[in-house]
Amino acid sequence: MSDNTFKSVVNKEILAPLLKAMHDFEEHQVKSLLMDLMAEQSIAHMCFPFNDVKGPCAFYDTCYAPLLLAMPDLERRDLIVMSGITEQGQEWVGCAGHYLGTFVAPWLDIAPTGHICHMRFHEFFRFEEGKIVEIQAIWDISEVMLQANAWPLCPSLGWEGFIPGPASQDGLNISNTYEDQGDKTVQHVVDMLNHLILHPKQGGPEVMQLERFWHPKMNWYGPAGIGSARGIEGFRNWHQIPFLNAMPDRGTDDDKLKFHFFGEGQYAAVTGWPNMKQTITHGGWLGIAPSGQHITLRSLDFWRLDGALIRENWVLVDLLDVYNQVGINVFSRLRELNKARTI
Numbered sequence: 001m002s003d004n005t006f007k008s009v010v011n012k013e014i015l016a017p018l019l020k021a022m023h024d025f026e027e028h029q030v031k032s033l034l035m036d037l038m039a040e041q042s043i044a045h046m047c048f049p050f051n052d053v054k055g056p057c058a059f060y061d062t063c064y065a066p067l068l069l070a071m072p073d074l075e076r077r078d079l080i081v082m083s084g085i086t087e088q089g090q091e092w093v094g095c096a097g098h099y100l101g102t103f104v105a106p107w108l109d110i111a112p113t114g115h116i117c118h119m120r121f122h123e124f125f126r127f128e129e130g131k132i133v134e135i136q137a138i139w140d141i142s143e144v145m146l147q148a149n150a151w152p153l154c155p156s157l158g159w160e161g162f163i164p165g166p167a168s169q170d171g172l173n174i175s176n177t178y179e180d181q182g183d184k185t186v187q188h189v190v191d192m193l194n195h196l197i198l199h200p201k202q203g204g205p206e207v208m209q210l211e212r213f214w215h216p217k218m219n220w221y222g223p224a225g226i227g228s229a230r231g232i233e234g235f236r237n238w239h240q241i242p243f244l245n246a247m248p249d250r251g252t253d254d255d256k257l258k259f260h261f262f263g264e265g266q267y268a269a270v271t272g273w274p275n276m277k278q279t280i281t282h283g284g285w286l287g288i289a290p291s292g293q294h295i296t297l298r299s300l301d302f303w304r305l306d307g308a309l310i311r312e313n314w315v316l317v318d319l320l321d322v323y324n325q326v327g328i329n330v331f332s333r334l335r336e337l338n339k340a341r342t343i
Contacts (some may be wrong), residue, residue: 001181008083008264011093011127018217019095021214022076025066026330031060037132045273047298048321049108049331059135066108077164080176080302080314081297082174082269084262086180091127092262094269096120096171096314098162099139105149109334110148111341119144121301124244124271124314136271138316140300143224145334153323153331154287158227158238164261164313166304168180182263188213189268189303190261197251199269200244201224205236215309225286225319230311246285251278266305271342274298280326286319287325295325 018033038056044054047065053059068074077208078097085091103117119140126134145151146160165171192213194270199208209233220235221228229238244250260271274296282290298318323330 004085005176005179007091007127007148008085008093011091011125012081012083014127014130015093015095015125015132019076019078019081024070025074025076025310027065028212030064030262031057034060035312039128039131039133042131042133042135043136047141047318048324051064062112067099070105070107070112070270071099072105074099076100078172078331080171080174080267081153082171082262082264082267083304084186084269086260086262088260088264090260092126092269092271093259094262094271094300094302095123097165103144107144109142109331109338111151115147115150115333117147118162120316122302122314124269124300132339134290135272136298138223138298138318140223140316142319146224150334150337152330152337153225153328156225156227156238158222158234160227160228162226163228165219165312168266168304168306171267174267176265182268184263184267185268185303186263186306186307188296188308188315189263189270189310197254200248201252203249208234210343213310215306218310219312221312223316223319226317242284246280246282246288246290247278248281250276250278260279268300268305269302272278272299286322289325291326293326295322297322327343 015334018037021029023031034056040055043052043054044059050063052225053062074100078095082094083093099119099121101117104114104303105112111150120143121139123135123137124133195208199205214232219230220239220241226239229235257275257277258272259275262269276299279292279294280288280290298321302314303327304312320330
């Protein structure tokens with residue numbers, strides 16, 4: 001076992017007690033473990049409206065405590081837990097799953113439903129010397145709004161519903177079957193992304209060579225507000241075409257961004273905060289007017305290869321942050337909806 005593989009395994013083992021405690025979400029135990037695992041000067045880069053939170057105590061009080069009040073029977077269900085070392089030598093553990101609970105009290109001005117509620121998460125933890133020093137996390141808050149029948153903006157083009165874990169059923173038991181498997185998985189994903197940005201500036205859809213990288217039965221699991229799609233045609237129709245029509249300069253500023261790719265087994269993940277910069281020059285995406293405004297996007301992604309092709313891709317984009325950048329206050333519109341409700 002190489003030193004990098006050993007570090008990756010150890011970091012998953014260090015994180016495991018916290019993930020287990022969050023399954024039944026006993027408040028004092030979760031808070032105690034966060035205090036133990038997170039460095040005192042750690043920072044959590046959270047999705048909008050939380051944004052940056054410094055230190056474990058503030059992280060719990062800002063993010064988890066209000067969620068637990070809204071869903072007192074809260075539980076965490078991880079579907080993917082993977083780790084790896086980036087090209088820059090950073091140690092990351094990436095987790096994907098759902099928070100579940102009975103939604104009985106308002107949260108972020110979203111009216112409770114009294115029913116089971118699920119909220120997808122992608123959470124990345126960076127380790128140094130056995131301590132969490134950085135968290136990057138996107139919670140699909142839009143998904144909660146939809147379940148409360150309170151999505152105040154443009155409807156999704158894709159399918160909305162409960163997002164499954166890996167079809168291979170191995171998301172909690174990921175390991176390299178040979179020494180450089182994770183690195184090869186990452187390289188396949190990087191090559192795919194490099195071909196994606198060739199379109200539209202260097203030609204039509206054919207320059208992306210999608211069939212070279214994606215399985216014909218691929219699933220693309222997007223965030224609420226965009227939705228999910230199946231197959232290359234579904235991916236293009238319900239996400240890529242409206243996305244590129246609105247922002248055709250996608251990829252031109254990538255040299256100014258920092259990407260952190262890591263892989264384990266047949267899985268790869270990427271983080272960056274942000275990891276996209278582009279300009280809204282045309283309409284058709286998320287109901288946003290073509291203001292010519294330059295925006296950044298936060299996206300946390302997982303890919304799973306089936307053989308030599310990408311079969312599944314879990315994508316969370318901080319859409320509420322995008323709306324905030326263009327001056328649309330989603331939560332203000334949500335409060336307008338609440339005027340006709342008894343909370």
